[in-house]
Amino acid sequence: MTIAILILAAYAIFMWLVFYKFRWLKFNIAWGVVTFWVGIHVLFLLVVFLRFYTPFSIDGHVIRQTIQITPRLPHPTLLEEVYVAQNERVKKGDKLYQFDTTLYVAQLQEAMATLVSNRQNALSLQEDVDLAQDSRDEAVARQQYTAEQVTRYADLVPKGGAKQETLDRWNSELATATAQVAQSEANLNKAQLAVGAQIDGVNSQVVSAQAQVDQAQYYLDQTTIHAPEDGTIISQQARPGLVVGGLRIAAIAAFIADADPYFLATFYQEHLKFVKSGQPVEVALDIYPGRIFKGRVKNIWEGTGQGQILPSGFVPEFMFMKPQGRFAVEIDLDDDPALVRYPAGAHGAVAIYTGGGGGWVADLRRINLRLYSWMNFIIPFDL
Structure with a gap:
């Protein structure tokens, strides 16, 4: 807007000099129409050149993490x-x-006590396997002895060498011994499964208890x-x-955070037609009135929130008259790439010089940016 007003003012002064000051031409209706037509087109062309060859934004900010x-x-x-x-x-x-820390220290101590207990239980599991193995061996030996006795008396009874009651007693003991073998084998399998319940070679109960200790320690640290x-x-x-x-x-x-700040300026999408990484930039920060900072275009964030539809159960609504989203351009400042001196949210105006349209277009934009910077001495008018 400022540069447009300056152009109109310069054109009006030129027309005043031609028609009234030096009277090189006589002003009439025809010249009035021509003057208006030429002025509008000159202004239109200048605005187009400025918009596309030297994009300008008053929405620049220092962003910090x-x-x-x-x-x-x-x-x-x-x-x-x-x-x-x-x-x-x-x-x-x-x-x-x-x-x-009172509650979290108590929880940590409780978890550590459980861990110690589970470690002791894990050490005794192998002993349980050994005891179960011994019990199984004893039961098998008794079963074998009882089976031999049954075979022996089964041969003697028909010949009259032993009583039937004795054979019946050994058959009963054989059934009992067979049941004891089955029970001892089940106990052995159970003990072996308890030993084999491991995660990366560590007993699962110990792992669980260690996880509780780690969680309690985490919350204590927090x-x-x-x-x-x-x-x-x-x-x-x-x-x-x-x-x-x-x-x-x-x-x-x-x-x-001090680390990794960056400077962003937003532009209308069509104004970025000729903008590329590495092009020169000038920035006028409001906190430094009258100063111009040099920089370079780092990259263009080619995306806005309007290009994203979040998953939901609602059908998207597309508003025809909704304003277009502006694209952000990230800028590196030459004098302070790390932006150490600039607080988060520092605002300013930005001009990008694409090199098109001739040097006079860039000169007009430089005048515009410097007017903005100097006006920061008196605007806003809150004395």
Whole structure:
């Protein structure tokens, strides 16, 4: 809009000089129509050249990675200490919050006791196998002896060498011995299965108990929250006495990371027709009025939320008059690629120079961008 007004103003001054100041031509209805027609087309061509060969956006922002500080505790837990203040810079590993550990220490001790007990039980399982094997061998030996006695008396009874009652007693003992063999074999199989219940060579009960210990240790560790990386705490609302855990799902603070910030500017889709990676860029940041920062196009985010349909049970609605989504262009600033000096959310205007349309088009856009930057000294008008 600014550059359009400047073009109209320059054209109006030129017409004033021609028709009124120097009177090179006499103004009449015909010249009025011609002047209007030429002015409109000149403005139209200039606007088209500027839009496509030097795309401009006033929607540029510094974006920083944000981590939500959310306690991961399964039970309602009291916040005891807060080690960080609002807007305070911290280093990776610094203590941020300390919660009550009483319940989680008790759970860890209980799990460790179960682990010790299960380890002892695992050691005794092989002894159970040995005892079951001995019992089976004894039962088999008794079965064999009883079977020999049955065979012996079965041969003597018909010859009158033994009584029938004796043979009947040994047959009864053979049936009992056979049942004992079957029982001892079942006990042996059960003991062997208990020994064989392993995961990667470790008894399953020991593995289960170890998992409970690891889980208890994990939640105990979560009672102390450390800084995940270098950054700044924003919106620190937690104070000692706060109870978290259980059903609480909201974060207690926002953490702005120092690493991997980037600068994004959004453009109408048609304005990016000639934009490519590596093209020069100028940025006017609102926090630095009167300054222009140089940069390069890193890449174009060729996608918007309008190009995504989320899975749901609803039929999508397509609104004919819904405004088009703007594409984001990521920009590298030459003087500070890491954006160390720029806070998250820093706003500014961006101009991309594609090289088309001649140098005068780029010059007009540079004037436009510098006017925007200098106007930041007085706009907005809140004294």
